Amino acid sequence: MSVTPAPAAQRSTPAWGTGFEALVRQDPELAGLLLGEADRQATGLQLIAAENFTSPAVLAVLGSPLANKYAEGYPGARHHGGCELVDLAERIAVERARGLFGAEHANVQPHTGSSAVLAAYAALLRPGDTVLAMSLQQGGHLTHGSPANFSGRWFDFVGYGVCRDTGLIDYDQVRDLARERRPAAIVCGSMSYPRHPDYAAFREIADEAGAALIADAAHPIGLVAGGAAPSPVPYADIVCATTHKVLRGPRGGLVLCGARLAERVDRAVFPFTQGGAQMHAVAAKAVAFGEAATPAFTAYAHQVVANARALAAALASEGLVIATGGTDTHIITADVSPLALEALTARRRLAAAGIVLDTCALPHGRARGLRLGTAALTSQGMREPEMMRVATLLGAALRGEGKESGIRAEVAELAGNFPPYPPHM
Incomplete structure (x- = not known):
């Protein structure tokens, strides 16, 4: 998929440090790519189990x-x-x-x-x-x-x-x-x-x-x-x-x-x-x-697991088969074959809708499945009610219900309500 971000000079400058303004002046092409990636992360649902949003302090x-x-x-x-x-x-x-x-x-x-x-x-x-x-x-x-x-x-x-x-x-x-x-x-x-x-x-x-x-x-x-x-x-x-x-x-x-x-x-x-x-x-x-080491992170970690369990149950209701019947962690592994799909096709459909995740091997010679995680969505502030909506959008995208652009717009709306970073960090 090709990405053509808007010229950096035409975009609002993110608070990634004063060095970004220098990048805009010196290399607007790369600055535009950075802004494009920031938009991609902020307007989609990031469900890759190995990814998360660092804090602004870590970025600094x-x-x-x-x-x-x-x-x-x-x-x-x-x-x-x-x-x-x-x-x-x-x-x-x-x-x-x-x-x-x-x-x-x-x-x-x-x-x-x-x-x-x-x-x-x-x-x-x-x-x-x-x-x-x-x-x-x-x-x-x-x-x-x-x-x-x-x-x-x-x-x-x-x-x-x-x-x-x-x-x-x-x-x-x-x-x-x-x-x-x-x-x-x-x-x-x-x-x-x-x-x-x-x-x-x-x-x-x-x-x-x-x-x-x-x-x-x-x-x-x-x-x-x-x-x-x-x-x-x-x-x-x-x-x-x-x-x-x-x-x-x-x-x-x-x-x-x-x-x-x-x-x-x-x-x-x-x-x-x-x-x-x-x-x-x-x-x-x-x-x-x-x-x-803070109480806030302890609450976050427990919410990550609660979100994963809620999302796993909701995905099962959408027709996916959840490995081990659920999860104890942030990870969910799901079989999409009951929807007459194979994993790579499923991942492509979801990516077109702005839902990003991975595929993984399923045990005992079964077809590949989907691997997803809730760490990033939880960092954005989403909780169990949002997990229900994520599952509904994911199921609709997999089944091809409605226009692709319509599902993508709903994904962007949901993500937009939970920005990964404040406008001015």
């Missing part, structure tokens, strides 16, 4: 002079001069992360969630080691053994799955595979599983097999921060996470562990897998951790 730090600073190494032991202030920023981020999640150690430097997982593997594994993780066909992530990814090329991954009748993790299968294959590590976590993992069960299985336990909590970590999901920190040797998604921070990664593994994790991040930290992102993570 990301566009700050901290982006100029090179800071290889760690606070007090940098390979560059002039790091006194960014050292303080990183120490604040680390201490806030430790306090927020009750972890003995935190590394806030990973550039992405995948970088965090890579660091965890580097800290605990050697090339060729056997690793047990959720099968990609049943909800596992790219870093859980895809042959196109470093994980599948460097390690011997064995996949576990979910029960055919319930869609829930088959812990008996996990235990049997662990006993048979004796993996060096077990990974619990996924990209599309909408229920809470039983971390205690995973810990018990890992201990029996003599394996390390790695929790890939990229999706639920924001819910953990808000007390709306159980924490993997007391059970896992290493917890990998992202700082965006429900956490509402900048795009980036996070590693949590006990003091015993702190040095190994830090060396796995730098110098083994990364160079210099992105200090504007590190400081923005500190802002997000601070925000996540």
Whole structure:
């Protein structure tokens, strides 16, 4: 789909910092694209489970002079001069992360969630080691053994799955595979599983097999921060996470562990897998951790789950089949085949209506389904009544009811009532 945003000079200037006015003067083409993307986000329904709207404070730090600073190494032991202030920023981020999640150690430097997982593997594994993780066909992530990814090329991954009748993790299968294959590590976590993992069960299985336990909590970590999901920190040797998604921070990664593994994790991040930290992102993570420690964020996290449950029930009423019969998190996975649609066609119809989401694999060889999440809509202030309307619009778009332009206008009206950012931040 081609996008032709209005010339930046003809648009009102958003309060993204004084630098935007300089961008308009110097590169109006790119400034127009930024404004066009802002319009796209503000006039549609953003249901991608991995996306959210950061706070204005996080955006401010990301566009700050901290982006100029090179800071290889760690606070007090940098390979560059002039790091006194960014050292303080990183120490604040680390201490806030430790306090927020009750972890003995935190590394806030990973550039992405995948970088965090890579660091965890580097800290605990050697090339060729056997690793047990959720099968990609049943909800596992790219870093859980895809042959196109470093994980599948460097390690011997064995996949576990979910029960055919319930869609829930088959812990008996996990235990049997662990006993048979004796993996060096077990990974619990996924990209599309909408229920809470039983971390205690995973810990018990890992201990029996003599394996390390790695929790890939990229999706639920924001819910953990808000007390709306159980924490993997007391059970896992290493917890990998992202700082965006429900956490509402900048795009980036996070590693949590006990003091015993702190040095190994830090060396796995730098110098083994990364160079210099992105200090504007590190400081923005500190802002997000601070925000996540507030009562307002706790209320937000619980509302994210309430919205997801309401939306899942409403989508079922529209004829979609909801995986596992519901959700405990912000994630909903749905089968659209009862509507005589396949997932990619469904996604295209929804995109034309301004409803943006993803597709994902469905377990046990079924066709692909839709994966959607409620974090961004909740950040905009939507609650259960709006979830009912979202489901109605989504169902109408999938069934082709009415003119496409009419549904798109209704979507824009709903989104317009809940702007992601105030007109003047």
